Amino acid sequence: MRAPSPTDIAAGEVILAVENVSLAFGGVKALTDVSFDIKKGEVRAIIGPNGAGKTSMLNCINGFYHPTEGRITFRGKTRPKMRPYEAAAGGIARTFQNVALFKGMSTLDNIMAGRTLKMNKGFFWQVLRHGPAMAEEIEHRHFVEEIIDFLEIQHIRKVPVGKLPYGLQKRVELGRALAMQPEVLLLDEPMAGMNLEEKEDMCRFILDVSNQYGTTIALIEHDMGVVMDLSDRVVVLEYGRKIADGTPDEVKRDQAVIDAYLGVPH
Amino acid sequence: MTDATLTAKPALSPQQIRRIAWIAGPVLLVIVLTLLTRSGAIGPSDWTYKILVDPFVTMWSLPDLLIQTLWEGFVAGVLYALIALGFVLIFKASGVFNFAQGIMVVFAALSLIGFYEILVGRLGIPAGYAAAMVALIGALGIMLLLAVAVERIVLRPLVNQPDIIMLMATVGLSFFLTGFGELAFGGNPKVMITSALGLPTGSSSIDVPGGRINVQHLDVAAAVIATILIVSLGIFFQKTRIGRALRAVADSHKAALSVGISLNQIWIIVWFTAGIVALVTGIMWGARSEVSFALEVIALKALPVLVLGGFTSIPGAIVGGLIIGIGEKLGEFYWGPLMGGGIETWLAYIIALVFLLFRPQGLFGEKIIERI
Amino acid sequence: MFYRDAGQYKTSYAADMAIFPLRQDRVGIAVILLIAYLGVPLLAGDFAISTVMLPLMALVPAVIGLNILTGYTGLISLGSAGFMGVGAYACYKLTTLFPEVNILVWILCSGFFSAAIGVVFGLPSLRIKGLYLAVATLAAQFFLQWCFVRIPWLYNYNASGAIEVPLRTLFGIPITGPTAEVEVKYLVALTFVVILAWFASNLVHGRIGRSWMAVRDMDIAAELMGIRLLPTKLLAFAVSSFYCGVSGALFVFIYLGGAEAGTEFSIRLSFLILFAVIIGGLGSIIGSFFGAAFIVGLPTVLKFGLPTIGIPITGAVAEKVVLMIIGALTIFLLIVEPHGLARLWQIAKQKLRVWPYPY
Numbered sequence: 001m002r003a004p005s006p007t008d009i010a011a012g013e014v015i016l017a018v019e020n021v022s023l024a025f026g027g028v029k030a031l032t033d034v035s036f037d038i039k040k041g042e043v044r045a046i047i048g049p050n051g052a053g054k055t056s057m058l059n060c061i062n063g064f065y066h067p068t069e070g071r072i073t074f075r076g077k078t079r080p081k082m083r084p085y086e087a088a089a090g091g092i093a094r095t096f097q098n099v100a101l102f103k104g105m106s107t108l109d110n111i112m113a114g115r116t117l118k119m120n121k122g123f124f125w126q127v128l129r130h131g132p133a134m135a136e137e138i139e140h141r142h143f144v145e146e147i148i149d150f151l152e153i154q155h156i157r158k159v160p161v162g163k164l165p166y167g168l169q170k171r172v173e174l175g176r177a178l179a180m181q182p183e184v185l186l187l188d189e190p191m192a193g194m195n196l197e198e199k200e201d202m203c204r205f206i207l208d209v210s211n212q213y214g215t216t217i218a219l220i221e222h223d224m225g226v227v228m229d230l231s232d233r234v235v236v237l238e239y240g241r242k243i244a245d246g247t248p249d250e251v252k253r254d255q256a257v258i259d260a261y262l263g264v265p266h
Numbered sequence: 267m268t269d270a271t272l273t274a275k276p277a278l279s280p281q282q283i284r285r286i287a288w289i290a291g292p293v294l295l296v297i298v299l300t301l302l303t304r305s306g307a308i309g310p311s312d313w314t315y316k317i318l319v320d321p322f323v324t325m326w327s328l329p330d331l332l333i334q335t336l337w338e339g340f341v342a343g344v345l346y347a348l349i350a351l352g353f354v355l356i357f358k359a360s361g362v363f364n365f366a367q368g369i370m371v372v373f374a375a376l377s378l379i380g381f382y383e384i385l386v387g388r389l390g391i392p393a394g395y396a397a398a399m400v401a402l403i404g405a406l407g408i409m410l411l412l413a414v415a416v417e418r419i420v421l422r423p424l425v426n427q428p429d430i431i432m433l434m435a436t437v438g439l440s441f442f443l444t445g446f447g448e449l450a451f452g453g454n455p456k457v458m459i460t461s462a463l464g465l466p467t468g469s470s471s472i473d474v475p476g477g478r479i480n481v482q483h484l485d486v487a488a489a490v491i492a493t494i495l496i497v498s499l500g501i502f503f504q505k506t507r508i509g510r511a512l513r514a515v516a517d518s519h520k521a522a523l524s525v526g527i528s529l530n531q532i533w534i535i536v537w538f539t540a541g542i543v544a545l546v547t548g549i550m551w552g553a554r555s556e557v558s559f560a561l562e563v564i565a566l567k568a569l570p571v572l573v574l575g576g577f578t579s580i581p582g583a584i585v586g587g588l589i590i591g592i593g594e595k596l597g598e599f600y601w602g603p604l605m606g607g608g609i610e611t612w613l614a615y616i617i618a619l620v621f622l623l624f625r626p627q628g629l630f631g632e633k634i635i636e637r638i
Numbered sequence: 639m640f641y642r643d644a645g646q647y648k649t650s651y652a653a654d655m656a657i658f659p660l661r662q663d664r665v666g667i668a669v670i671l672l673i674a675y676l677g678v679p680l681l682a683g684d685f686a687i688s689t690v691m692l693p694l695m696a697l698v699p700a701v702i703g704l705n706i707l708t709g710y711t712g713l714i715s716l717g718s719a720g721f722m723g724v725g726a727y728a729c730y731k732l733t734t735l736f737p738e739v740n741i742l743v744w745i746l747c748s749g750f751f752s753a754a755i756g757v758v759f760g761l762p763s764l765r766i767k768g769l770y771l772a773v774a775t776l777a778a779q780f781f782l783q784w785c786f787v788r789i790p791w792l793y794n795y796n797a798s799g800a801i802e803v804p805l806r807t808l809f810g811i812p813i814t815g816p817t818a819e820v821e822v823k824y825l826v827a828l829t830f831v832v833i834l835a836w837f838a839s840n841l842v843h844g845r846i847g848r849s850w851m852a853v854r855d856m857d858i859a860a861e862l863m864g865i866r867l868l869p870t871k872l873l874a875f876a877v878s879s880f881y882c883g884v885s886g887a888l889f890v891f892i893y894l895g896g897a898e899a900g901t902e903f904s905i906r907l908s909f910l911i912l913f914a915v916i917i918g919g920l921g922s923i924i925g926s927f928f929g930a931a932f933i934v935g936l937p938t939v940l941k942f943g944l945p946t947i948g949i950p951i952t953g954a955v956a957e958k959v960v961l962m963i964i965g966a967l968t969i970f971l972l973i974v975e976p977h978g979l980a981r982l983w984q985i986a987k988q989k990l991r992v993w994p995y996p997y
Contacts, residue, residue: 062862088864102855104921105848113848117864121845123873129840134652137844141651180863363769423973430714431976433769434916435969437909442965445958453958563905566776573773606788615777619762622773626765 009075015040015216016061016184021070023056023240030056031067034242036235038184043210043217045231045248047224049260052237054220055097058186061218062094063087075183089117091183095173095190097220103162107172110161111147114179115140147175151205167198174205184216185209191223199223203230228252236260321600330477335599336592341485343591344492345550349564350571350583351496352543358503358578359512359536360421361519362432366440368565370412370541373443375458375548375557376451378405382459398462402545409541417533425519425529444559453559458552460484465553488550495546499539500580512536516578570618574629585629590614657839674828679821687820694934695827696889701914701926702838703881708912709920710842711874712854713763717775718882718911720782723903724752725883726890727792730801734794741806741814745830745887749880755782756879763871779908787900802896814891827892834881839923841877850874851921913964917971919980928979936960936967 009015016038023031031053038044046054059065061072063082071078074090093114102110119140125133148154151171156164161172170190177185190206191199203226209215221227227234228248236244236257244254251257299319325332349371356364364370381404385391391400420435461467466483503509514522515532523529548557551564567590575586597613621629646661648654658664678691704718729748733741759778763771786792793801805815812818813826841847849870852860861867890897910933918929937960975981 064858064862084858084861085864085866088862094862096859100856100859102852102859104855105851109848109851112845113852113860113865114863116845116849116852119845123846126841126844126846127837129844133840133844134655137655138651141655145651176863420969427972427976430920431972434912435972437913438965438968438972440965441909441913441968442962445961445963445965448958449955449962453954566905569773569776573770577769608784608788611784612777612780615773615780618773619777622766622770623762626767626770 009040011041011214012039014038015075016218017073018057018061019070019073021057021060021067021072023053023060023065023067029240031060031237031240033070034237034240035070036242036245038216038218039233040183040216041210041214042232043206043219043230045219045221045227045234046237047221047227047234048237048243051239053240054237055188056240057237058094058188058218058220061087061184061186062092088180091181092186093177093180093182093184094186095170095177095188097188097192099166099169099173101161101169101173101176104160106158106160107153107164107175108144108148108157110172111144111175111179112140114176115144117180144175144179147178150178150208151175152201167194170194170202171205174202178209182215184218187217187219187221189220189222191221191226199226206230316604317601324600328476330474330479333474333476334479335595337479337481337485339592339595340588341489341591342595343588344489344584345547345554345587346567346571346591347496347584347587348492348543348547348550349568350575350587351499351580352540352547353568353572354575354578354580354583355499355540355543356536358516360533361429361516362421362436363429363577364540365433365436366443367540367544367568368563369440369443369447369559370409370544371548371551371565372557372559373412373447373548374405374409374541374545375552376447376456377408378402378545378549379456379459379552379557380451381405382462394462395464398459398464401459402463405545406542409545410538413534413537413541416537417530421533422530448559455556455558456552458549458557460553463549465549482554484553488554491546492550495543496580496584499543503580508532508535567614570614573618574621576627576629582629590617593617655843657843671832674832675825679824684820687824690934690938691824692820692827692893693889694930695824695831696885696893697911697914697934698831698885698927698930699834699881699888700885700911701918701930702835702923703878703885704911705915705918705920705922705926706838706842706850706881707874707878708915709922709925710847710854711850711871713760713871713874714769714772715775715878716772716905716908716912717759717778717782718878719903719905719907720779721752721756721879721882722886722889722907723782723786724755724879725749725886726897726903727786727801728752728883729887729891730803731792731794733804733806737804737806740808741891742808742826745884745891748887749883752883752886753876753880756875756882757872760872760875760879763875764868776905779905783900783903783905786903799900800896800898801890803891803894806891814895816895823892827888830884830888834884835923835927838877838881842923846870846873913968917968917978919978922978922980924983925978925980928983932979933964936964 014037018037019035021031021034022029034053034057046057048054056065060067061074063079063084063086066081071080072082074082074087074092079086102113105113119136121133121136125131148157151174153168153171153175156168156172161169164172170192174187174190177187187206191202194202206217206219207230210217219227219231221230231248233246234244234248234251235242236251236254238256238260243256243260244251246254295318299314303315303319349367352367352370353364356362356367378401381401382397385397385401386393391397416439420439424432424435466487469480469482471478472481503512511522511527511532512535514525514527515529519529522532551557571583571586571590573586574589575582575584594610594613594617597617598607598610602609646659648659653659658667678687682691700718700722703721704715707713707715725748728751729741729744732744732747733739736744755778759774762774766774787799790796790799793799803814805812805817807813808826811822813822842850849860849865852863852865853867853870853874857867860870886903890902894902914929914933915926916929917932918927919925937956940960940963941956971978
């Protein structure tokens, strides 16, 4: 369904590398000297106690925050300051901790908004609407409808997203990110606030995305069961520093991680 | 990219470089302009001279004129700060930008004059201080009534609505009060009862280097009264229990309700206080010129003041008011003739706009760090 | 019973995405157009047309323009009247400099001048948001108003500062100027409005409209999805100012027949247009029509309706009462339905769908 986008990175090679990244807001050090990499096609979990800097890390990858030190290399290109628009155009999509949907629009419109980068009929055609612009809308509507089928949200297509329950909003947000056909999908606590059934659904969707489309996924999550089951590799942050990096089993047994979560004073 | 590129840290951080540029830039400009003028490369008919050199030369050579202009600007600035204060009060305490503040100024002043006329004209009370004081109490009463009415009819039903809705409600209120005021008091300009209120009139000449300046006693009184008002309100907000409750309400209606703060009471207090400020403002502005509905447009000038000083800062209102007031007067007097005059109508906004481009949160606003 | 979508199945995405998906809506629009083009000129009197329909047609594009900027893109603007003035004076200069070109062309071109100036004053929107941006638009409003008075070239050095609309024809029929017939002027303005509204509707239902709404709802997320903020906002300013410019040209050339020096396009008018947008409904093209009808119709109804039911009211008093009622109604509407008349219209249609059942 999705044509494999031409990319010079083969599955299993590093697609995103974070090197010695530090981020400070005035006196607050959000991240200190963090380095890790993400391989193409894998599911990489970023975990850690609250305030560890996980969301800040995603924001740096997105280009929303600019690291004060260090650099991020994506698909072989290192950008000193990546603008969010460039990240999106380069193939990075994300969801947010606090659902950042466009509350004034319907589900369908929100997901169609995700296709904006792929739509290029100019202003003149948009003013006329009938003709090439309409053809483009229909073409992308096909694609969006497939995503809607995949996420099983057909029944809320035309509902304004502000009216949806929280769990469905998160699903719509995932759909919007998928609409961008990203190389790398950043998910910030996609299962926060969900009950068991919703969590299982979301896990299934994430696994399907990874298996069917080969999308690389970076995932922030607090539920340890989900992390251990879903992810290929895990990186653990605490107080802005990396304290462990490896497979879920390795990380589970790491003493520093256990201490961080149990709160051993140090 | 290879690994470990050792880059020597630059000797100065980007911020330091920027600061040095800000100081060195204008200094260099002044030096260059002086050299060009002295050598005769640019003369009085060149536009560079007219814009960048001539006004400053005029300022320097006629210092008394400069001091006069600065004084006028100062007084105007203080009065702008007063108007801005009314906005700040309501915004600080209820999170609402009260577009009707301007018309409240006019309304308060008109009520005062109206009461006085009734007392002196209809009831035959002798004109003078006593009558003015009674009229003052009457006007305050009207502002209290207005505060209660606004709280009941406008604020209570709209609690928790988004900001744009509250803003539009106050615009609607301003339209309503304008129509009502014109109907009740007539549309003609009125004269403020300055002497009856005990405000000084007349002016003095003061000797300054270069000549003399003319200072209106009323202006001095206005500045003093405004300062007292601003300072007392500042203390009120910081030190008293009610002030704390006001700040709580400004942060979050829901949270304030949940700790037992009575929103209704707070709002009545705030709008009444803003009404007092509006009355004082109306008296001062009205005494300097006349009281007409054109004052409402002057109230719009408070917006650049607020932009500079921040919407919730009382000292910011003062600083913003002074910058706008002095900047406007200087601009109109020294650069205005170059453009055909009348630039006071828009100069304040352009000044604010230029500031905003460098500091989008205004001078006193908090730097907006968006969290997602 | 009559207004139902039962039996109307959409078999293609194109049908589903149509702007008027219900057959009854399409019929309704056709009927309205019929009434507008045939009914009004034939049945309504000259007076009704010149006092109500002409200013309505002239103002609707401005309300649509401001709705695009404030309703769809979320950028508060208090400078609409200034941009209207740019259009009006641009049209005046163009037609006095090149009288042989058809006036309709110049009315359309004047919009581009407005759009250019709108983009310039929209540049600060990159860094400035919300109420602070209103300051930039206020700067535009007051500065432009100053220009209309202090740049004599704009009004051809006329001593009084006023401009008068010259006679212009289309296929030999006068459409502007003192000899033009009211019905002709109305039809010209109506055609402009229909075409402009159609364009606006197309825009807001497509990719560009979604980008605007995304910027309004959550600009950070929009940016992270690849929607570039500055071009999107500037486009909103450009389109909005274009509409305001054409509206201003229509206002002076079709409705007023002339303009006083600098007083026509004041901050009062900017506020009135903002009112129309809010009362009509933010983010709704049909709401723009409702809102414009409200601010044009209400004064007329009061001025002429009240005396006919026995309340003697002079013109001057009527104006003040109108202000009061506009203000009070705004507050009332905001309490009852913050989304404006357009939402009330939608609710009415919903109720009509299930009529005669209550729900």
